[in-house]
Amino acid sequence: MGTKRNQRKRNRRLQIIDAAIKVIAQHGYHSAKMTNIAAEAGVADGTIYNYFESKEQVLICIFEEKMTELIAQATLKINAHQSPVDKVRAFVRNHFEHLQRNPELGKVFQVELRQSQQFFHGYRPKKLFEYLDLLGSAIREGQRAGIFRSHLDSMILQWSIFGTLDELSINWVMSEQQWPPDLDTVPEQVLEIFLLGIESPLENE
Amino acid sequence: MGTKRNQRKRNRRLQIIDAAIKVIAQHGYHSAKMTNIAAEAGVADGTIYNYFESKEQVLICIFEEKMTELIAQATLKINAHQSPVDKVRAFVRNHFEHLQRNPELGKVFQVELRQSQQFFHGYRPKKLFEYLDLLGSAIREGQRAGIFRSHLDSMILQWSIFGTLDELSINWVMSEQQWPPDLDTVPEQVLEIFLLGIESPLENE
Numbered sequence: 001m002g003t004k005r006n007q008r009k010r011n012r013r014l015q016i017i018d019a020a021i022k023v024i025a026q027h028g029y030h031s032a033k034m035t036n037i038a039a040e041a042g043v044a045d046g047t048i049y050n051y052f053e054s055k056e057q058v059l060i061c062i063f064e065e066k067m068t069e070l071i072a073q074a075t076l077k078i079n080a081h082q083s084p085v086d087k088v089r090a091f092v093r094n095h096f097e098h099l100q101r102n103p104e105l106g107k108v109f110q111v112e113l114r115q116s117q118q119f120f121h122g123y124r125p126k127k128l129f130e131y132l133d134l135l136g137s138a139i140r141e142g143q144r145a146g147i148f149r150s151h152l153d154s155m156i157l158q159w160s161i162f163g164t165l166d167e168l169s170i171n172w173v174m175s176e177q178q179w180p181p182d183l184d185t186v187p188e189q190v191l192e193i194f195l196l197g198i199e200s201p202l203e204n205e
Numbered sequence: 206m207g208t209k210r211n212q213r214k215r216n217r218r219l220q221i222i223d224a225a226i227k228v229i230a231q232h233g234y235h236s237a238k239m240t241n242i243a244a245e246a247g248v249a250d251g252t253i254y255n256y257f258e259s260k261e262q263v264l265i266c267i268f269e270e271k272m273t274e275l276i277a278q279a280t281l282k283i284n285a286h287q288s289p290v291d292k293v294r295a296f297v298r299n300h301f302e303h304l305q306r307n308p309e310l311g312k313v314f315q316v317e318l319r320q321s322q323q324f325f326h327g328y329r330p331k332k333l334f335e336y337l338d339l340l341g342s343a344i345r346e347g348q349r350a351g352i353f354r355s356h357l358d359s360m361i362l363q364w365s366i367f368g369t370l371d372e373l374s375i376n377w378v379m380s381e382q383q384w385p386p387d388l389d390t391v392p393e394q395v396l397e398i399f400l401l402g403i404e405s406p407l408e409n410e
Contacts, residue, residue, distance in 0.1 A: 030322055085404070114319045117235055139403075148403045156373065156385060156394050157403060163372025164365040171364060180361060189361050197402030198344075198353045198362060199290070 013051050016041045017065055020058045025104035029059065029112040056118050063113060066105055067127035070098055074134050084142030085195065088161075091135045093187045095165045099172065100183045110166070110173040132158050164190055218256050221246045222270055225263045230309035234264065234317040261323050268318060271310055272332035275303055279339050289347030290400065293366075296340045298392045300370045304377065305388045315371070315378040337363050369395055 019041035024032045034055055038048045052058045077090040099106045113119055136158040142148035148157075168186055171179055180186045224246035229237045239260055243253045257263045282295040304311045318324055341363040347353035353362075373391055376384055385391045 028322070115322065117233070117320065142403075146405055149397070149401075149405050152398060152403060153385075153394055156391065157398060159372050159376060160369040160395060160398055163368035163370070165368070166372060167364050167368025168361065180358075186361065189358055190365060192354070193357060193362060193365055193399065193402075195402050195404050196354075197398075197400050198347075198357060199400050200351055200354050 009051075012043070012047075013061075014065070016043065016048060016051055017058070017062055021062055021066075021104050021108050024059070024062075024112050025107040029055075029108075029115050034058075056116060059108075059113060059116050060118065060123065062105075062108060063119070063125065064127055066102075066109075067125075067131060071127065071131050071134070073098065074131065078134055078138065084138050084145060084147055087138035088135065088142070088195075089187075089191055091138065092161070092165065092191055095169075096183045096187045099169050103173070103177065106169060106173050110170045132162055135161060161190075161194060164194075214256075217248070217252075218266075219270070221248065221253055221256055222263070222267055226267055226271075226309050226313050229264070229267075229317050230312040234260075234313075234320050239263075261321060264313075264318060264321050265323065265328065267310075267313060268324070268330065269332055271307075271314075272330075272336060276332065276336050276339070278303065279336065283339055283343065289343050289350060289352055292343035293340065293347070293400075294392075294396055296343065297366070297370065297396055300374075301388045301392045304374050308378070308382065311374060311378050315375045337367055340366060366395075366399060369399075 016037065020032075020037045023036045023040050026032075027036065032055065034048055035045050037055075037058065038045045041048070052061060074091055074094050077094045078087045081087050081090055119125070136154055139148060139154045139157050143150045143152075143154060168180060168190070172183065221242065225237075225242045228241045228245050231237075232241065237260065239253055240250050242260075242263065243250045246253070257266060279296055279299050282299045283292045286292050286295055324330070341359055344353060344359045344362050348355045348357075348359060373385060373395070377388065
C-alpha cells in the first residue's frame with residue numbers, strides 16, 4: 001500500500017516536472033508561473049506546493065531528474081563499447097541525440113537554467129560532474145592504453161569537449177533549431193576535430 | 206570646447222562602467238544597486254542616470270564596451286602573424302591573457318551577464334559574433350591554404366573552440382581562480398587538442 005502510494009507520488013512529481021519543462025521552455029523561467037505549471041500538469045494550484053516549495057526548486061529538480069536520466073542513458077551507450085575511442089564517440093553522439101529528442105528540455109538546460117541565481121550562486125551541480133566523469137573516465141582509459149595523448153590534462157580535455165557540445169547546443173536552441181542545421185552530422189565533425197585535430201594530414205607529414 | 210566636453214562625458218561613462226564591473230563582480234548582478242555603482246564611481250546617485258537608464262543597460266554597455274576593447278586587442282595580436290596556425294594560436298592565448306588580467310570582468314562576462322533576461326531574450330550580441338569572426342577568418346584562411354582540414358565546417362569549428370575557451374573560463378571564475386590552476390598552460394593544451402587532436406601519434410601511423 002505504502003509503496004503504491006509512493007509510486008503515485010513519484011509519478012505525480014514527474015508529471016509536474018514534465019509540465020514545468022514545457023511551460024518554462026515556452027514562457028521563459030522568469031515569466032513562467034507556478035499556476036501555469038499546475039494547469040499544464042492538470043493538478044490544482046495548491047497541489048504543486050506539496051511537491052515543490054518554489055519555482056526555483058522546480059528548476060533545480062528538473063536539472064536533477066533529467067540529468068539522472070541522461071547519465072543512465074549515456075552510461076548504457078558507453079558500456080556497449082570496449083574501445084576508449086568508441087566510448088568517447090558514444091558519449092558525444094548521445095549528447096546530441098538527447099538534445100534532438102528533447103528540444104524543450106534543451107531550452108531549459110541551455111538558456112533558462114542559467115538565469116537562476118541559486119543555480120549559479122552556491123549550488124553545486126553534482127549531476128553535471130557525474131555526467132562529465134563518464135567522458136573523463138573514457139579519456140583516462142584511453143590515455144592509460146596509450147591511445148590518447150597522455151600528457152594532456154584529462155580534466156581540461158573533458159571540459160573542452162563539454163564546452164564544445166554545450167556551445168553548439170546553445171546555438172541550436174537559441175536559433176530555434178536553425179543552426180547547426182543538422183544535429184546528425186555535428187557530432188561527427190566534433191569527433192573529427194577532437195580525435196584527429198584540425199590540421200590537415202598533409203601538413204603533419 | 207564641444208569635443209572636450211564630449212571627452213569628459215566619455216571618461217565619466219567609462220568610469221561608471223569600470224565601477225559597475227567591480228560592484229557586480231562583488232555583489233552579483235541581482236544584488237548590485239545603482240547607488241552602489243554610483244558610490245564606487247564617485248558620482249552622485251542622480252548622475253548615473255544621465256548615462257544609463259537602468260542597471261540592465263549598464264550591463265549591456267559593459268558587454269559592448271569591453272568586447273570592443275577585446276576585439277581591438279585580439280585583432281592587434283592576430284595581425285602580428287602571417288600563418289593561419291599562428292593566428293589561431295594568438296587568438297586563443299589572448300583570450301586567456303585577457304581573462305587573467307581582468308578577473309572581475311571575467312566574473313561579469315562568464316556568470317552575471319548570463320543572468321540578464323534582456324541579454325538572453327531578444328538581444329543579439331553582435332560584438333561576440335565580431336570577436337568570433339576573427340577566429341573564423343583565420344580558420345577559413347587556413348582551410349583555403351590547405352593547412353586546416355577543408356571539409357570541416359568553419360562555423361562549427363569556430364564555436365567549438367569558443368565553447369572550449371568559454372567553459373574553461375567559467376570554471377576558472379566559478380572556482381575562484383582555483384581551476385584550471387595555471388592559465389598560462391591552458392591555451393597550450395587547448396591548442397594541442399585542436400591542432401593535433403587527442404589521438405596519440407603512434408595510433409595514427
